[in-house]
Amino acid sequence: MLRSIADIMAEVKAPLNTITAQQAALMCQSKNGVLIDVRETSERAQHAVECAVHIPRGVLEMKMLSLYPDEKLAIFIHCGSGFRACLAAEQLLRLGYENVWAITCKQDAVFAANS
Numbered sequence: 224m225l226r227s228i229a230d231i232m233a234e235v236k237a238p239l240n241t242i243t244a245q246q247a248a249l250m251c252q253s254k255n256g257v258l259i260d261v262r263e264t265s266e267r268a269q270h271a272v273e274c275a276v277h278i279p280r281g282v283l284e285m286k287m288l289s290l291y292p293d294e295k296l297a298i299f300i301h302c303g304s305g306f307r308a309c310l311a312a313e314q315l316l317r318l319g320y321e322n323v324w325a326i327t328c329k330q331d332a333v334f335a336a337n338s
Contacts, residue, residue: 228306232306232309235309235310235313236309236325236327239309239312239313239316239323239325240312240323240324240325241305241309241324241325241326241327242299242324242325242326242327243326243327243328244301244326244328247299247301247324247326250297250299250324251297251299254297254322255297256296256297256298256299256322257276257291257296257297257298257299258272258274258275258276258299258301259275259276259277259278259283259287259298259299259300259301259311260272260275260276260277260278260301260302261278261279261280261283261300261301261302261307261308261311262277262279262280262301262302262303262307263279263280264277264279266303272301275301276290278290280302280307280310280311283311283314283315284314284315284318287315287318287320288318291320294319294320294321295321295322296320296322297322297324298312298315298320298322298323298324299324299326300312300315300323300324300325300326301326302326305325305326305327305328308325308326308327309325309327311325312324312325
């Protein structure tokens with residue numbers, strides 16, 4: 224039986240730490256965390272979040288371990304809608320990162336104001 228994206232997202236999102244953009248901006252700064260933008264390059268070019276590190280979702284697992292080897296680092300994941308952020312956060316937890324947050328709302332303006 225095929226499952227809808229909404230069903231999958233409800234399942235994936237349930238155990239995750241989710242956060243609004245405004246909360247993430249404050250926590251990222253106070254915890255010396257990193258904001259990861261998992262959108263594709265073309266999407267990011269249209270509305271870049273200047274304070275974010277760009278690692279497209281398709282290569283996230285391969286790049287994170289070498290770029291950020293500290294499993295306790297506060298990591299905040301951003302995308303356009305929150306869906307890829309949740310999928311990315313799930314994978315980072317599987318890799319062993321302990322402090323991962325998925326931003327589940329549009330936040331470009333918030334991070335632009337705080338960069």
